Amino acid sequence: MLKGGSARSHHLHVYQRGDPDIARHLAVRDSLRRVAAERDAYGTFQAGTQRLRKCVRWSGPARGRDARPRRYNGGRRYERSLRMWDLTRTVSEDMLMYPGQPSPVLHHFAEAARDGYGLSEYRFWNHVGTHIDGPLHFFAHRPSLHEYPLARFMCPAHVVHAGGAALVGVDLLVAQLGEDCHHRAIVLDTGTHARWNTPEYFGPFPILTEDAAHWLVDRGVTLLALDTPSADPVDTETFPLHRILLGGDCLILENLAYTPELPDVFQLVALPIKVAGSNGDPARVVGLPL
Numbered sequence: 001m002l003k004g005g006s007a008r009s010h011h012l013h014v015y016q017r018g019d020p021d022i023a024r025h026l027a028v029r030d031s032l033r034r035v036a037a038e039r040d041a042y043g044t045f046q047a048g049t050q051r052l053r054k055c056v057r058w059s060g061p062a063r064g065r066d067a068r069p070r071r072y073n074g075g076r077r078y079e080r081s082l083r084m085w086d087l088t089r090t091v092s093e094d095m096l097m098y099p100g101q102p103s104p105v106l107h108h109f110a111e112a113a114r115d116g117y118g119l120s121e122y123r124f125w126n127h128v129g130t131h132i133d134g135p136l137h138f139f140a141h142r143p144s145l146h147e148y149p150l151a152r153f154m155c156p157a158h159v160v161h162a163g164g165a166a167l168v169g170v171d172l173l174v175a176q177l178g179e180d181c182h183h184r185a186i187v188l189d190t191g192t193h194a195r196w197n198t199p200e201y202f203g204p205f206p207i208l209t210e211d212a213a214h215w216l217v218d219r220g221v222t223l224l225a226l227d228t229p230s231a232d233p234v235d236t237e238t239f240p241l242h243r244i245l246l247g248g249d250c251l252i253l254e255n256l257a258y259t260p261e262l263p264d265v266f267q268l269v270a271l272p273i274k275v276a277g278s279n280g281d282p283a284r285v286v287g288l289p290l
């Protein structure tokens with residue numbers, strides 16, 4: 001708890017879901033997002049840090065007995081504001097794979113118990129588990145995933161709930177995001193995450209209509225996260241949704257380990273490993289409160 005106890009707590013305001021002040025908070029976030037878009041990765045990181053600090057607002061006096069405590073976001077409040085969610089699937093040899101993809105091989109050729117040290121060789125395709133598709137997945141002469149600025153992988157994300165819908169159309173997106181959507185990252189909760197590591201995970205699962213994919217690209221969405229194995233059905237031969245999204249420079253995050261505990265608006269951190277000439281890479285994906 002805070003030094004000074006509850007007498008001081010009325011000076012604190014922690015933004016939460018349903019809070020009437022959330023609109024003001026979102027306005028701050030959106031203005032920071034615009035600033036971040038104009039900066040390099042380092043500048044964007046600074047903006048993100050400020051945004052987290054702005055989650056706690058001090059409205060008490062600047063000096064005197066009731067002045068702001070040094071660590072005013074300390075104690076229990078601090079822990080709560082730093083709650084985070086791991087949205088990443090674990091890579092293992094027994095994970096069920098996208099049809100046609102080989103299982104990972106994790107060869108531990110030296111082990112600490114036997115050899116005094118541990119060293120391993122991992123062998124898996126780059127689109128394994130929770131991963132990000134880059135434009136080189138379907139288009140030549142595009143940037144490698146490793147060349148993208150960090151800001152593309154760390155930004156506020158908005159969840160769209162699409163459980164029960166076979167096709168996610170523009171109507172559903174407009175209903176949950178608004179007509180003038182200007183979010184950078186969208187997470188599609190289709191409910192498919194609950195079938196992870198079962199044969200049913202690979203379909204049928206909800207997918208976007210082509211119009212809905214165009215709608216996202218036209219509104220400047222640059223990252224679409226899916227709790228499904230793919231943006232297209234697994235039996236597609238033409239990958240139309242991949243082409244619309246990646247063609248419009250909207251990265252696709254697949255096999256997101258979505259959890260219903262996630263707030264509908266959160267800070268997404270989805271960092272792919274850094275490999276030259278990459279068309280897609282496994283990523284460690286984390287959600288943080290905004």
Ligand SMILES: [Zn+2]
Pocket residue numbers: 127131132133254280
């Ligand atoms: Zn992929």
